[in-house]
Amino acid sequence: MSDYRRLNRANWDDRAPLHAGSHDYAVDSFRADPSFLSDVVRFDLPRLGDIRGLEGVHLQCHIGTDTLSLSRLGATMTGLDFSPASLAEARKLADAASTVIDYVEADVYDAVSVLGGARFDLVYTGIGALCWLPDVHRWAETVAGLLRSGGRLFLREGHPVLWSIDETRTDTLAIGYPYFETPEPSVFTEADTYVDAAGPLTESTTHQWNHGLGEIIEALLQRDLTLTQIVEHHSVPWNALPQRMIAGDDGEWRLAEHPERLPLSYTLQARKR
Structure with missing residues (x-):
């Protein structure tokens, strides 16, 4: 396993139980209310449209709250993640919700070989996923390989301009990290995760990459995907x-x-020709 995969997987294994126990992921609400949806999926309901009867895969699904939400909207879902601890939490949640979801442990770049090609009507990728991948062209190749002809990619992500902002600066908005994809990662060591959780991380070092919006779109276009929607948002979850x-x-x-000064996230859709 490459160094970045080993470090990042250990970090996400460390985060998984903290996230499952945090109110930010609302696991208790999923268990108590069979109609409950994650805020992330609910935000994009007008753009998702009717997904009943579709066969979908959620890449980098983490603990499965968005995956379960898509299942509740009527799709037959598979979730894929490289973190066994995350998938353990996802399976527990699906079992508690009496929902059948196939969760598969694999690296996203191995998804086609593990799941099968040209199999899915919908490939879903959510917030905070692409930054863990060093090569957006390999990701686009994976998406295209998973989709049936006419199948749809649905992506909601943090905006690459946001990822380039130095979050430690509180006096101004300042570029502190790359906007474009770089060969070498940005290396971060952070003692805490991003939710209100009890306990610090023990596996605190990660490797991350930014990918410019044009790079993402170009990678998809080169893989016979037609862009059908791109919406930039003033908000992020x-x-x-x-x-x-x-x-x-x-x-x-x-x-x-001045929320008009910075795009914080975007929703992108594309179809396989």
């Missing part, structure tokens, strides 16, 4: 810039001042 943001009732965070 976590406190990405501490001391600079306010939370809304929809679970989204926005800049407290």
Whole structure:
């Protein structure tokens, strides 16, 4: 296993039980209410449309709250993640919700060989996924390989401009990290995860990459995918810039001042020709 996979997987194994126990992921609400959906999926309901009867795969599914939400909207879902601890939490949640979801442990780049090619009507990738991948072209190749002809990619992600902002600066919005994909990762060591959780991380070092919006779109176009929607948003579903943001009732965070100055996330859809 490459160094970045080993470090990142250990980090996500460490985060998984903390996330499952945090109110941010609302696991108790999923268990108690069979109609409950994650804030992330609920935000994009108008763009998702009717997914009943579709066969879908959620890449980098983590503990499965978005995966379960898509299943509740009527899709037959598979979840894929490289973290066994995350998948253990995802399976527990699906069992508690009496929902059949096939969870598979694999690296995203191995998804086609593990799951089978041209199998899915919907490939879903959610917030905070692409930054863990060093090569966006390999990701686009994976997406294209998984989709049937006419199948759809649905991506909601943190905006690459946001990922380039130095979040430690509270006096101004300052570029502190690469916007474009780079051969070498940005290396971070952070003692805590991004939720209100008890206990620090023991596996605190990660390797991450940014990918420019144009790079993502070009990678998809080169894989016979046709772009059908790109929407940039003023909000993102976590406190990405501490001391600079306010939370809304929809679970989204926005800049407290001048929200028009910074794109925080985007929704992208594409179809396989």
